[in-house]
Amino acid sequence: MAHVVFDQAEQRELREAARDEFPESLALTYVLEDLASEGIDVNGCRDGDDIRAEKGLPELSGEAFEVA
Incomplete structure (x- = not known):
C-alpha cells in the first residue's frame, strides 16, 4: 500500500x-490540514x-464548456 507521509x-x-x-x-x-497530518x-x-464513470457522466470531449 502506497502512503505519502509528511514530516x-x-x-x-x-x-x-x-x-x-x-x-x-x-x-x-480543515481538509488540507487533515491531509497534512x-x-x-x-x-x-x-x-x-473513474469518478465520472461511477456517477454515470459522459466522458469529457476536450471542448471547453460555455458558461452563461
Missing part, C-alpha cells in the same frame, strides 16, 4: 499555507475519469 516541518508548512491561502473556506482549510493513501485515490 513535521512539511506538516507545519502545509497547515500554514492552507490557513493563509483559504481563510474564507474553513472546510477546505494524516498523509495521503495513494492507493485510495481515483482519477476524474
